[in-house]
Amino acid sequence: KQEVTQIPAALSVPEGENLVLNCSFTDSAIYNLQWFRQDPGKGLTSLLLIQSSQREQTSGRLNASLDKSSGRSTLYIAASQPGDSATYLCAPFRGGFKTIFGAGTRLFVKA
């Protein structure tokens, strides 16, 4: 059974810092991995989708990498801003109609 761990569970940083959020998963036979952002009490916003054949994806200040063989993905956030404050979730998709979500990293960026 797939298990997903996100480290750290919470992070508080001053504005302008570059950040690294980690996601690890136990079953490396995945088709893709998706990173989401969730604001309190709201739905999830898709940030990046990395196919299993890709090593990384970039969108603006966000860069996600995937090392499928070691069961790891990393989300880099460059030059963090207070508007980046949210919970960040990773979700490896293994197939069988299941996407397993991590518990998330709660990020707070101080102005």
Add this chain to the structure above:
Amino acid sequence: ETGVTQTPRHLVMGMTNKKSLKCEQHLGHNAMYWYKQSAKKPLELMFVYSLEERVENNSVPSRFSPECPNSSHLFLHLHTLQPEDSALYLCASSQDLSGIYNEQFFGPGTRLTVL
């Protein structure tokens, strides 16, 4: 309307009530999902539909009853709920259930409180 919409956004119900949650996607997708998000727990997949056919049911209690009348609409019918069912219920859609096209897009959720 664009993306995935959910109504109502907030719902308070007693344990003996019957209510329904509605989800609509305007993305032309063929797969739709219901998730439950309880406080301090990861998202839990409840139901998956592909081309209006249910393909996944994660041992969800029968007091939750899904319905997918067409590929754009998904309902979650609720009856005789328990206070522990209070949670944020999220709907999502994806192009299909294959690995390549499985990028999921979520609605804003319905915050359900059971008294």
